[in-house]
Amino acid sequence: MINHWIDGKPWESKPARTGIVYDPATGLAQDEVALASEADVDAAVAAAKTAFPAWRETPVTRRQNVMFAFRELVVAHREDIAKILTREHGKTVPDAIGEVQRGLEVVEFACNVAHLVKGEFSEQVSTGVDTFTMRQPLGVVAGITPFNFPAMVPMWMYPLAIACGNTFVLKPSEKDPSASMYCAELMAEAGLPPGVLNVVHGDKVAVDRILAHPDIEAVSFVGSTPIARYIYETGTRAGKRVQALGGAKNHMVVLPDADMELAADAAVSAGYGSAGERCMAISVVVTVGDAADRLLPKVVERIAKLRTGPGMDPDSEMGPLVTPEHRDKVVGLIDQGVAEGADLVVDGRGFAPEGFEGGFYVAPTLFDRVSPDMEIYKHEIFGPVLSVVRVDHYEDALAMINHNPYGNGTALFTNDGGAARKFQSEVQVGMVGVNVPIPVPLSFYSFGGWKSSIFGSHAIYGPEGVHFYTKQKVVITRWPDPVFRGVDLGFPQHGR
Numbered sequence: 042m043i044n045h046w047i048d049g050k051p052w053e054s055k056p057a058r059t060g061i062v063y064d065p066a067t068g069l070a071q072d073e074v075a076l077a078s079e080a081d082v083d084a085a086v087a088a089a090k091t092a093f094p095a096w097r098e099t100p101v102t103r104r105q106n107v108m109f110a111f112r113e114l115v116v117a118h119r120e121d122i123a124k125i126l127t128r129e130h131g132k133t134v135p136d137a138i139g140e141v142q143r144g145l146e147v148v149e150f151a152c153n154v155a156h157l158v159k160g161e162f163s164e165q166v167s168t169g170v171d172t173f174t175m176r177q178p179l180g181v182v183a184g185i186t187p188f189n190f191p192a193m194v195p196m197w198m199y200p201l202a203i204a205c206g207n208t209f210v211l212k213p214s215e216k217d218p219s220a221s222m223y224c225a226e227l228m229a230e231a232g233l234p235p236g237v238l239n240v241v242h243g244d245k246v247a248v249d250r251i252l253a254h255p256d257i258e259a260v261s262f263v264g265s266t267p268i269a270r271y272i273y274e275t276g277t278r279a280g281k282r283v284q285a286l287g288g289a290k291n292h293m294v295v296l297p298d299a300d301m302e303l304a305a306d307a308a309v310s311a312g313y314g315s316a317g318e319r320c321m322a323i324s325v326v327v328t329v330g331d332a333a334d335r336l337l338p339k340v341v342e343r344i345a346k347l348r349t350g351p352g353m354d355p356d357s358e359m360g361p362l363v364t365p366e367h368r369d370k371v372v373g374l375i376d377q378g379v380a381e382g383a384d385l386v387v388d389g390r391g392f393a394p395e396g397f398e399g400g401f402y403v404a405p406t407l408f409d410r411v412s413p414d415m416e417i418y419k420h421e422i423f424g425p426v427l428s429v430v431r432v433d434h435y436e437d438a439l440a441m442i443n444h445n446p447y448g449n450g451t452a453l454f455t456n457d458g459g460a461a462r463k464f465q466s467e468v469q470v471g472m473v474g475v476n477v478p479i480p481v482p483l484s485f486y487s488f489g490g491w492k493s494s495i496f497g498s499h500a501i502y503g504p505e506g507v508h509f510y511t512k513q514k515v516v517i518t519r520w521p522d523p524v525f526r527g528v529d530l531g532f533p534q535h536g537r
């Protein structure tokens with residue numbers, strides 16, 4: 042049984058409700074996870090609230106030291122964390138190690154927090170008057186995270202929030218909860234005082250209590266668009282600061298002059314990596330002019346060589362999907378694509394590796410001649426399904442992307458610098474790659490899409506993350522000068 046982590050230790054009381062944690066490779070239930078009641082959430086928030094005053098007062102250099110120690114522990118246990126991810130999520134071990142690495146980069150960014158929370162100072166803004174700013178923590182903040190990056194996405198949040206002086210309640214995905222528990226233990230080993238990081242597992246009951254709790258100041262959310270919208274609207278109505286990152290439908294445009302070998306490698310890697318369960322996965326390849334005729338054979342050739350199998354098998358390049366419900370949803374959308382008349386070039390339905398017939402597998406699937414009115418175009422499939430849409434001109438490709446409700450990531454493949462420059466300026470998407478299929482910024486930039494891929498004005502991690510987890514205070518000082526004593530009801534005059 043995977044239970045909560047509250048006040049620096051495992052939560053003892055037996056939960057009234059539990060959920061199943063599957064091994065996606067075999068399809069068998071491998072564990073149970075506690076689903077928090079409102080009282081469990083309240084206990085975690087109370088621990089975080091109690092821990093806040095002392096943590097806020099802890100010198101920033103000492104908070105940094107905890108992050109340095111945590112960083113060392115994550116490096117030492119990188120493979121252990123990766124194997125936990127593979128066991129519960131299904132992704133391959135090398136892919137899981139990459140996930141830990143990308144989370145680690147945010148921990149490293151948080152090691153530098155003393156520099157990041159520095160204020161500004163202006164001497165003599167008026168006679169004898171100085172002005173300075175400082176950034177202070179908010180208090181108790183919460184994070185609600187999705188199943189697809191069970192280590193990395195929480196690390197987009199808690200290291201920076203905690204380094205800034207906040208205390209944290211994390212509600213990870215109930216589908217793959219163990220990585221968060223493991224990391225909470227590592228944080229305690231790194232010297233984090235009890236109550237500064239708490240983990241509660243659960244579903245809508247836990248989330249709704251977080252959104253309503255009067256002692257939670259801010260909520261970071263990453264997940265699907267309908268839930269992100271709900272979190273943003275409900276949380277802000279309750280007076281909280283909210284950043285809510287949603288789903289995606291990422292287009293990769295291939296111009297006729299592109300390096301087709303490079304584009305085919307990119308489409309296959311970004312379409313089928315992690316079985317398409319990435320918010321930055323390429324879902325639609327938009328080919329311009331005759332690009333499709335030259336690109337498609339190369340994509341098909343690469344798909345034929347891909348090995349789908351259990352994530353723990355070193356020969357597997359792509360693992361299973363996370364749950365049977367998710368597998369059924371992806372298969373249902375493929376069925377619908379066929380019914381709507383898209384050209385199914387490679388069919389991944391009905392596949393299972395030998396000995397793993399119960400696992401949640403869908404092999405790489407490729408559709409050609411998809412059109413924007415089809416369900417496979419409209420939905421974020423979140424599975425190993427690539428759709429090719431053929432258009433005549435660059436302008437058609439641009440209009441399609443700009444018309445799409447999502448705006449997380451996009452990419453252009455071309456050797457024409459002028460075309461690339463035009464695209465990066467005109468496209469209505471938050472993260473843009475030029476001959477780079479998955480343009481995820483490193484931790485010293487911030488991550489965030491546009492349109493229905495984000496709700497709220499702060500992107501996550503990086504400098505925007507620091508701003509989200511702190512509030513600015515401005516202080517104006519004047520040390521009494523006998524020359525200017527006396528009552529004066531007017532606005533101070535310039536230069537006085």
Ligand code: NAD
Pocket residue numbers: 185186187188189190194212213214215243244245248249263264265266268269286287288289319320421423449490494
């Ligand atoms: P999800 O929205 O179903 O769940 C996310 C979190 O919300 C989980 O912790 C879950 O327990 C909770 N939740 C689910 N239903 C809820 C409800 N009705 N009320 C309250 N809380 C609820 O998302 P998921 O399936 O876990 O993750 C996949 C989605 O996340 C995809 O849409 C993907 O694009 C998105 N995602 C986005 C980013 C990004 O940075 N924009 C990154 C990773 C994943």
